[in-house]
Structure formats: structure tokens, C-alpha cells
Amino acid sequence: MKRIAVTCLIGLVCFLGSPTVGRSEVVEEIVAVINDDIVTRSDMEEEEQLMIAEAYSRFTGADLDRKVEEIKNNLLMQLIDDKILLAQASARYDMEKMADAYFNAFLDQQNIDSEEEAARLLAQEDMTVESFKRRMLEMFAPDELIRIEVRSRVSVSEGEIEEFYNENPTAFIPAPEVTLREIVLLAETDSAKEARRAEAQQVRQRVLDSGDFEAVAREVSDAGTKDAGGLLGPLGEGDLSPQLEELAFSLPIGEVSELMETPYGFHLVKIESRSSTEPQSLEEIRDGLRQHLEQLRFITELNEFMVDARAQAEWCIKEGYRDKLPEGVVASTCESM
Numbered sequence: 093m094k095r096i097a098v099t100c101l102i103g104l105v106c107f108l109g110s111p112t113v114g115r116s117e118v119v120e121e122i123v124a125v126i127n128d129d130i131v132t133r134s135d136m137e138e139e140e141q142l143m144i145a146e147a148y149s150r151f152t153g154a155d156l157d158r159k160v161e162e163i164k165n166n167l168l169m170q171l172i173d174d175k176i177l178l179a180q181a182s183a184r185y186d187m188e189k190m191a192d193a194y195f196n197a198f199l200d201q202q203n204i205d206s207e208e209e210a211a212r213l214l215a216q217e218d219m220t221v222e223s224f225k226r227r228m229l230e231m232f233a234p235d236e237l238i239r240i241e242v243r244s245r246v247s248v249s250e251g252e253i254e255e256f257y258n259e260n261p262t263a264f265i266p267a268p269e270v271t272l273r274e275i276v277l278l279a280e281t282d283s284a285k286e287a288r289r290a291e292a293q294q295v296r297q298r299v300l301d302s303g304d305f306e307a308v309a310r311e312v313s314d315a316g317t318k319d320a321g322g323l324l325g326p327l328g329e330g331d332l333s334p335q336l337e338e339l340a341f342s343l344p345i346g347e348v349s350e351l352m353e354t355p356y357g358f359h360l361v362k363i364e365s366r367s368s369t370e371p372q373s374l375e376e377i378r379d380g381l382r383q384h385l386e387q388l389r390f391i392t393e394l395n396e397f398m399v400d401a402r403a404q405a406e407w408c409i410k411e412g413y414r415d416k417l418p419e420g421v422v423a424s425t426c427e428s429m
Contacts, residue, residue, distance in 0.1 A: 120132040121133040123168065123416075124171075124408065124413070125407060125426055126179070126405060127179050131168070131171045136168060139167060143167070144160055167416070173402075174230070176407065177233070177237050184237070185233075185236075190233060191229050194225070194228040195228065210224075242394050242397050243390055245393070246386050248382055248386050253374075253385065257374050261371060264377060265370075269326040270327055270366045271324070271365045272322075272324055272363050272364055273317075273322035273323055273361070274359060274362075275299070275359070276356070276358070276360075277357050277358040278314040278357040279358065284357075288357065292360075295308060295360065296350075296360055305321075305322065306323075309321050310322075314357070322362075326367070329341075333354075335352065336352075336361070341366070343361065345365060346363065348360065348362045349361040408423060408425060409423045409424070410425070410426050
């Protein structure tokens with residue numbers, strides 16, 4: 093369930109999150125109580141900083157804004173769920189063996205020869221082998237529980253795949269795409285258009301006579317595609333202006349369009365290729381459809397698993413933090429902390 097990757101801090105030593113210096117000396121503000129464990133305000137703040145930093149490294153623009161909003165809306169519930177899943181894992185598995193397995197895999201991955209060497213390197217980060225193992229369990233045991241108890245049990249039969257395919261025929265019609273070449277002659281005013289109209293007509297005739305749209309585009313086009321011989325695409329519906337899109341998806345492949353007058357001048361188009369809009373066969377999409385259906389089923393079963401896990405746990409939220417829970421999640425209020 094954790095979202096933050098292992099962070100490498102010094103040489104061969106990677107550790108899972110930074111220990112808070114002097115934390116035992118600070119009175120923490122408790123946000124939630126889960127069984128015999130807690131989530132503190134500093135837990136939330138540190139995790140949020142890490143997750144947002146990760147988001148900034150992967151997303152930009154509107155996608156980044158949406159991701160940051162998602163992090164803030166779901167963070168507290170994710171931290172609570174991690175504690176619930178860790179307790180479930182502790183009840184089901186030998187956590188000492190699991191911790192040893194994670195630690196040995198870490199040593200192999202980082203080419204560390206012995207536990208003594210690891211202890212020396214971890215000490216430089218104010219960590220012990222035991223505290224490092226505990227942190228690894230906190231980070232990875234929830235995911236391991238989900239893998240074993242949910243994901244490994246998800247399967248989709250051949251019959252279900254075929255049934256979904258037959259009942260959703262339009263879902264397997266590929267979105268149309270077109271690749272074209274263009275020549276643009278800029279003329280934004282009426283007088284400029286009149287001054288270039290004869291030139292534009294001559295350009296079209298040159299293309300028809302020579303049969304080499306690409307060469308003419310490289311020579312005369314004012315578009316940004318000039319150096320590519322006017323090549324543009326592949327493009328889908330909505331990628332072009334309505335006037336140009338109608339032409340692009342109706343003009344026969346290989347044919348040169350009539351001269352189009354536009355607000356910015358004159359536009360000439362030749363269609364290079366257009367994707368098929370025939371439905372994909374079941375054999376073509378079988379593997380991808382299986383993965384899609386398995387993922388849908390996994391999400392459903394994971395949600396059901398988490399509802400049950402939350403119901404089995406004893407947990408509550410401090411009154412001032414209830415608005416940090418996702419909409420629709422019901423939680424009791426911690427009476428005193």
C-alpha cells in the first residue's frame with residue numbers, strides 16, 4: 093500500500109524514509125488510533141512531503157494538480173489502512189521471517205557482504221538493523237498481504253473474456269487516426285489573402301503536376317511542419333480544427349485537397365494514411381482484455397477486502413481530522429487522547 097520508493101542516501105545504503113531526530117523527546121499530536129498503533133500529525137506531514145515530491149518528479153501541469161489533490165484527500169486513510177494491513181499481516185504470517193527475507197534481499201541488491209557492514213552503514217543514518225527491519229515491514233508487509241490474499245486469487249476465465257467482448261462490441265472499435273501532409277500559406281487579412289490567392293492556386297497545381305507534395309511543402313509552406321515535408325500525425329478526432337478534421341477524415345488516401353481558405357490564410361492537405369475503424373478481433377485483444385478484466389476484479393475485491401479489514405480493526409479519528417478522510421468513509425471519533 094505504500095507509495096514512496098526506497099530512497100538512497102549514502103553510497104550503498106538505502107533506507108525507507110528518514111528517521112525523525114529526537115522524536116522520542118517530542119510530544120506528538122495523535123491523529124488516529126489503530127488497534128495498538130497510532131498515526132501522528134508528523135507522520136502525515138512527512139509522508140505528504142515525500143509523496144508530493146514524488147508526484148513533482150513524475151507529473152506536470154493539470155496532471156500534477158490532480159495528483160497532489162488526490163494525495164491530500166487520501167493520505168490519512170492510506171496511513172490508517174497501512175496500519176490495519178500490518179496488523180493483519182502480523183496475525184497471519186511469521187513477521188520475523190518476512191523481515192529477514194526483506195533484509196537479505198536488501199543486502200543482495202546493494203552488494204553488502206554482511207549484517208555487520210549493514211549495521212555500520214545504517215548507524216551513519218541513526219538506524220539499527222532491527223529498526224531498519226521494522227521499517228521494511230511497515231513499508232512492504234501491507235503490499236505482501238494484498239498480493240497474497242487478493243491479487244494472487246484474482247482470475248478471469250476464457251468464457252468471461254468472450255462474454256465481455258461479445259456484450260461490448262463498440263468498446264473494441266479503435267479510435268480513428270489520420271496522418272497527413274499540409275502546406276500552409278499565411279495571409280491573415282482580406283488584402284493579404286487576395287495578394288496570395290493566385291500563389292496558393294499555383295502551389296496546388298505544382299503539387300498536382302509533380303506528384304511530390306513533400307518537396308513542395310519543404311519549399312513553400314509557412315507551417316511548423318515545413319522541415320518535415322508537411323508531415324503531421326497521427327492525429328485523432330479533436331486534434332484538428334473542425335474544418336480540417338472533416339476534410340482529414342473524408343478525403344480519400346493519397347488525394348490532394350482543394351485549396352482551403354482559413355482565418356490564417358490557405359491550407360492544402362494530402363492524406364497519407366488513415367487507421368482502420370473495423371472492430372479488433374478477440375484474438376488481437378485477448379491478452380490486454382484479460383489484464384483489464386483482472387484489474388477491474390482486483391479493484392473490486394481489494395475494496396471488499398479493505399472494508400472487511402477496517403471492520404475487524406479497532407480504529408478512530410481525532411475530531412479535528414475527520415475532514416481528512418475520503419468522502420463516504422465512516423469512522424468513529426476518538427473520545428480522548
